Amino acid sequence: MTRISAARWMARATALSLTFVAATAGAGTLEDVKARGKLVCGVSEGLGGFSEKDAAGTWRGYDVDFCKAVALAILGDAAKVDYVPLSATDRFEALAGGKVDLLARNSTWTLLRDAGRPLEFVGVSYFDGQGFMVPTIYGATSPLQLNGATICVVSGTTTQDNASAYFEKAGLKASFLPFAERQDARKAYADGKCDAYTADRSALAAERADLPKPDSHTILADVISKEPLGPVVRDDDAKWINLVRWVLFGLIDAEEIGLEQANVAAAQAAEAKRLGALSGPPLGLSEDWLATVVGGVGNIGEIFERNLGEETPMQLARGINAPWTQGGILYAPPLQ
């Protein structure tokens, strides 16, 4: 007879019980959301254009609209979302611990975050990357012109290392002025203590909007790192992963095939209905989910223009975030 030590028994029992808990949770995120009548969505504590509360206390942004899209798909109502602001350090634990159903919080998809945690990135909703902002009067068009510059940076992330490696590789000198808080870095830059400010380009756009004279500052086109941002869910609920992933793909495909907020109930109603009927049942959604989502928040292009586009304080050009058919790299598998 095999003798099993008490310790091993304990270990096995714990493993079993964990599996059991996870399986229960895994079977049910969609059911939980339906039963609750609300989606619990993790967002940032306030990042311009992505997720922030406006003056009236309403959450707005690119990521917020994604939360709404998922709520529309399941519950048919964009308002049925509870937003949970999460800090950069807490966000993944909060998701893993079941505090939120979904994390739409400008999170970069990396190997360690994906394979290193019980989490799943469902796709890329925004291709971000580290860039540089400089005073327009400098006339700079590339960071390669910033030899000898003093650069403001927020410490505690890989931002300074990326920039420092970039300049070293190019054989250029740069010194860094690191700050723990964004506001302090922005102020130092605004006061002329730095020649440039480096951060992810989306964050730079938000910072620029908060400067006294946004138009006097230019975000350079060059991107020195890959920061693909995307929604994250727990990796133990295949049904939920599929649902969230295909809501994202649906938003991307909708733009590519010409489904828009304004036409989805009219000129394009038949196409939206056909695709919704095809894709709804396998996802556990109703047959009109796609029309409801696009009718509620628009396609990914409309979400971009509303929150980040040239007409917003963010003033971001679409760039590589345009669909692959229009010179960008946004590409989703087909809704078939």
Next chain:
Amino acid sequence: MRRPFSNSALSRCARRLMAGAALLLAAAAFTPPPAHAATVEEVQRSLALIRINAIDLLAREPRLPLPIQQRRDILRAYYEEKGGDLLWLRDDRPEQLVAALDGAAADGLRPTDYPTGQLITLLQETDFKDIRGLALIELFFSAAFLEYTADLSVGRFLPSKVDPNFFLKTRTLDQAAALQAVSEAESLDDFFEAWQPSSSYYASLRGALAQYREFEAEGGWAPVPLGPALKPGMTDPRVADIRERLAVTDAADPDGPDGQETYDPELVAAVKRFQARHGLDVDGVVGPAALVAMNVPVETRIQEIELAMERWRWMPRDLGQQYVMVNIAGFDLRRVKDGETEQRMSVVVGKPYSRTPVFSDQIRYIELNPYWTVPAGIAVKEELGKLRSNPAGLSAQGFEAIRGKEVLDLRSINWANYGPGNFPFQLRQQPGPKNALGRVKFMFPNEHNVYLHDTPSRSLFARSERAFSHGCIRVSQPLDLAEQLLVAGGVSGWGMDRINKTVATEKNTVVKLAKPLPIHLTYLTAWVDETGVNFRKDIYKQDAKLLAALDGKALAW
């Protein structure tokens, strides 16, 4: 993003007062006017103070704005040594610089790359009594001027950073000389004309750019539908489309005789002109290649001209009184003397995966009846099979093996014993009619082992696209070229007779040039010649790389 520049504002730069007064008055127009009109003496005193402040800023201010900081030493040397007028706060110089930057597009540069609007804003917002502020403006203008002059004169990128196939020597702007020259120039226009790339190739592209911009402004051209090949005399509804298309660029009559759909001789002539300009077979047949070329939109053509202009900025300023220039993308070689093309011929260049590199060098000698030493890589990869199966065949073509100093008959070696990693031979082909390099090679010894040579495979020259070699350049009229190069290289007594006689001996003969002759290997997909503006395919995809770099996409995603 940039504030539009209001011309009327600056043109108020008064021409009433003597040099120097104007700018201060212009600035005064945007700030509360002084209680009394400034006298000439007061203005001159202010200008002197601005100079002292500029020098003080450069000498003592620990943190200057980056564009000034980066040029601190050069600017300081200039302002300390050079008295007299300031460079920018005088006459209508700010206006002239702003106009030059706004007109950057005429040189294929992007006006949005320069801080024009910000310079104007700064000028307008600075109080004319703020001497230190005005000193800073003077320095900002100088920095912007140097940046633009460098872009115009030596290009926006280091060639090798954009494309590893470009080995041109890096050129840099002599900033001190530029400041000196602009201080002495009658007008900024004069200065920029002198400091733009000097070659006539650049000037003609500049003209072409203006012309194609006009085509663009007038709506470009509509695509002609694809379809079966159209031959002279045939009738086709697309004839009207082709007429309209070629009316824009090749002087076709847009209406044609009685609006007929017949492909008539007048239109055939226009099609032939178009084919010649695009390196297509000049046969008057409108096939898919001609239609695809016709349907390239005007915006793309403009871009190609701009890229060619950027590449001219990378070229040596002095090409030489006499030189040879190869355009890889045009499969073409020309010999030029005193600015005139004296000889032109077709060439075969490297395949896309063995690209002929871009660089400038000097032809130092010519070798008649050359040996061809098979490059080690090619020997093992392409010849080993033949060596094993039929060494006698290769031997009959004149090949022999060299091991150390020994010359061996191929048939004396058991090739089964050798292979990759174990191949202690050099394969060499003796001179003669079968030699892969033909009867002559032209040497400009370089790290890339690239040279010009003759070839026994003449048929390739008849093709319109000629990228077939391992990187070397095969020329179509080698003996004529040899004769002329020897003359140009200062070697006397080598007429065609002697060349022919020497070739007939099949004996390897080296002739050194007394004066080495410059040779420029270029890659240009657009240029202007007597047939008009020429465009070629981007065979090595090098246009795409430069374009990506200009858009800040140097990093591969």
